[in-house]
Amino acid sequence: MAQEYVRFRIDLAIPKSDWDDAPAGQRNKIRLDILDIKSRALKINQGKQNEEDTIMAKWHVCRHEFGDCPCIEIDISEDVPNIAQKRKL
Numbered sequence: 001m002a003q004e005y006v007r008f009r010i011d012l013a014i015p016k017s018d019w020d021d022a023p024a025g026q027r028n029k030i031r032l033d034i035l036d037i038k039s040r041a042l043k044i045n046q047g048k049q050n051e052e053d054t055i056m057a058k059w060h061v062c063r064h065e066f067g068d069c070p071c072i073e074i075d076i077s078e079d080v081p082n083i084a085q086k087r088k089l
């Protein structure tokens with residue numbers, strides 16, 4: 001049976017310094033809201049040849065201006081400030 005989906009396709013680059021300056025409660029609320037949406041997501045056409053990876057929410061810390069420094073991409077379930085400390089961003 002055909003199924004309609006509400007699908008979020010979001011790619012919003014915020015300067016990390018602005019993100020770091022935002023109140024911790026606001027940052028955590030955004031993360032928790034995304035995790036809540038992710039918990040409701042299903043894979044479109046799951047188990048079929050045309051299955052889509054529609055249960056994906058990641059942090060992507062862009063470092064394009066740092067020469068050969070690779071971008072860092074981690075699952076949204078991890079917290080960016082903690083990872084930044086671990087990896088010395």
Ligand SMILES: [Zn+2]
Pocket residue numbers: 060061062063064071072
């Ligand atoms: Zn990047």
